[in-house]
């Protein structure tokens with residue numbers, strides 16, 4: 001059966017980097033992968049065309065797809081939009097919510113070829129391999145009530161951080177299973193000394209633990225987790241946390257590898273349908289210059305093949321090709337260092353294709 | 357007029373480190389500082405004695421004091437208390453709230469003698485000097501409604517992230533004024549692309565900006581701020597943010613200096629009354645061993661003298677004494693490195709007193 005992949009380039013450097021990823025997808029097709037690839041608009045570019053960051057036509061295509069490859073959304077052009085519901089980010093959040101993509105997998109890996117690019121001392125990050133499991137369709141991102149209104153004669157802004165037991169259990173299971181497949185250590189991050197919602201979070205994680213006796217569960221307050229990531233990141237195997245804390249910690253973790261331009265991510269729903277995107281943003285400052293790093297997006301294709309299409313062998317081929325290119329000393333500007341050769345976005349795509 | 361200082365040792369290493377700080381206070385008295393020093397119980401030790409983490413007698417003393425010096429609260433002994441209102445942390449939160457200590461100043465400074473202790477490459481942290489201004493009596497820490505209750509047949513946990521314009525304006529002014537006294541750059545951290553409460557936050561900061569024309573205001577999303585702190589912390593001068601984001605970012609920033617055992621903090625109310633405490637926690641694992649670093653608490657005394665008592669000269673003497681001791685190569689275990697002499701908590705206190 002032909003499976004469907006929807007490519008959503010988005011804004012900023014999105015089109016350039018997804019273009020390179022699409023070439024890899026085409027190469028996979030040439031090697032027998034039976035997929036149909038479509039494109040669509042999301043984010044600011046969709047707003048410009050349709051007046052909506054997530055037009056109905058895009059959402060319909062997304063629902064029909066087995067997997068989605070997203071570039072990135074957002075940019076200063078749309079930052080001043082008064083109506084928050086029209087902002088590019090709402091396109092992304094709408095996709096996550098409408099497709100039920102609650103399980104966000106954010107690996108923080110240091111590529112051996114790039115350890116020296118980290119702002120941390122090399123010995124602290126060499127060999128780093130953390131998987132952050134972030135809940136993606138609940139928490140304060142979507143909690144009601146929310147808004148800005150006048151109370152006692154002045155405006156107040158408010159949002160609601162809320163999780164139900166079943167939401168926590170669902171993401172907890174993803175994290176425990178991930179830990180079983182990896183180093184068997186799971187650290188759940190909360191702020192249970194202050195926030196009731198995370199007391200419930202901790203309680204549910206504790207309740208699940210006996211079902212995964214081979215996994216060692218620990219808990220850490222979010223402020224301490226931020227410190228420990230900076231101090232000694234290799235202490236972590238799998239981390240699980242809510243939407244907001246996950247946003248912050250996964251970005252910090254990604255940055256400390258020194259290779260944020262290299263990190264893919266997956267967002268999965270209960271039926272294995274997934275959206276794949278680089279961890280980095282739309283980098284409007286360098287958009288259109290053919291200098292952005294396409295590797296995180298290319299590696300997102302590998303994740304897509306592995307998690308949504310069950311094509312582990314092809315995924316490994318892509319990952320090996322990326323490794324080969326790094327071994328050969330090719331680097332885009334963001335990861336360049338002495339003794340390496342700086343190449344453009346499209347030259348990097350060429351090189352990966354050759355190595356594939 | 358004799359001013360009153362209340363010392364609250366708290367839990368874990370709290371008593372050991374405040375004991376050394378109290379010796380410095382006594383030395384200041386010997387040099388003519390006219391203060392009356394009292395002690396009180398807070399946190400787990402107060403719970404053990406009075407069944408409350410913030411007994412009325414402590415709160416009364418705190419209200420009557422011009423300034424409070426706090427050690428640290430919390431520990432595993434009280435982590436399992438079912439009733440969240442009895443946890444040690446609630447003593448701390450109660451003090452902050454009851455005294456209206458909304459303005460939390462958290463410096464992240466790299467001591468030149470300790471730059472190599474950072475997990476970041478030395479050149480990225482040498483000379484680092486950030487001041488994080490954290491709102492401390494509002495936001496999700498205190499927002500209502502909050503709790504755990506059954507809805508649609510299952511439990512949900514919820515908290516409310518809420519700020520009024522006047523709360524934002526008040527902390528904004530503290531931050532702008534701080535920036536005026538320093539490098540004149542203020543970075544306000546929010547998540548205005550997702551959370552309404554922080555859209556209001558950003559708006560109020562923008563509204564205040566013209567009143568401080570010499571300060572350059574910028575905005576950053578919290579996930580990006582976490583990344584930028586890891587990538588290039590020296591880009592920041594003053595940062596201002598809400599209670600929860602401030603908790604996370606100030607701890608990350610403190611850790612990346614490599615000198616978290618050295619960092620004091622101040623929490624001020626509108627009348628200049630303040631509570632002073634080290635940035636680090638109660639470290640129950642090393643409590644009672646006379647190995648904890650008392651310098652952050654001693655430096656908190658310096659902040660206390662400067663901000664609540666207007667005794668800048670004495671504050672500088674303390675800071676100079678600490679610098680001297682570091683120059684002499686004395687280190688507690690947490691900051692020890694090759695070629696330095698490891699000393700105990702009380703030996704470090706002795707040394708600072710000698711240098712004072």
Ligand SMILES: CC(C)[C@H](C(=O)O)[C@@H](O)C(=O)O
Nearest residue numbers: 074089092093247549550579
């Ligand atoms: C763009 C933004 C809404 C988004 C988020 O906060 O989830 C991004 O930061 C991310 O982490 O994917």
Ligand SMILES: CC(C)[C@H](C(=O)O)[C@@H](O)C(=O)O
Nearest residue numbers: 193194223430445448449603
């Ligand atoms: C102990 C805890 C309640 C407290 C907080 O979260 O504010 C601490 O982490 C701090 O930063 O002072």
